[in-house]
Amino acid sequence: MGKLVVSLDGVVIKDVQITKDKTTLGRRPYNDIVIDNLAVSGEHAVLQMVGADVFIEDLNSTNGTYINGKAIKKQLLTDNDTIEIGKYKIKFLLGDGTDYEKTMIMRPGQTPPMPSPSGFGGLPASSVSATIKVLTGAAAGREVQLTKVVTTLGKPGLQVASITKRPTGFVFAHVEGTQRPSVNGIPLTGESIALRSGDLIELAGTQMQFVQQS
16 A cells, blocks of 8 residues: 655645545545646546556646656556656655654643654664754653654644755645644744744644754
């Protein structure tokens, strides 16, 4: 079973497990994966699961469907293939997709596990270049090391944000929820914002601080 990780300008906006025989993708709200963008056709493409294989087929879309930079009509997807639709990139991953950190869910009365001394995902602690310090709530005092390409934070169904690790630094983006998170008391208005060491983030009623290590 695979999953799709949808991103725009390097910021992950959603990931979807492929569990159905047919998964539709397009701009119309009845699709399984909805991408509300004019570059995406109403019914743009469909993914078909045949046994353990997943095929993608372009549905005569206006702007076409590309796999790893090449236009396709129908093609078998392999691990780490990148589907391109307009400005959106959709990574096809088999397994758990270790480049993406699972969402750190902050529920009242529960605290996330402390990271091991060796760091997350088996990476040495020396490779960690930034952390998130939780300042308020049940998880106050905990630290999350940003070792993954993308780390998601918040409460699914209420408010979720992502921090993406780029060569130039870390980028904070709103992922889910009607209310946008704030950085240094200012609600996020654009798609994303570059983080600076010491920035204060408020997300899902919890305050945290971004600390970048030199």
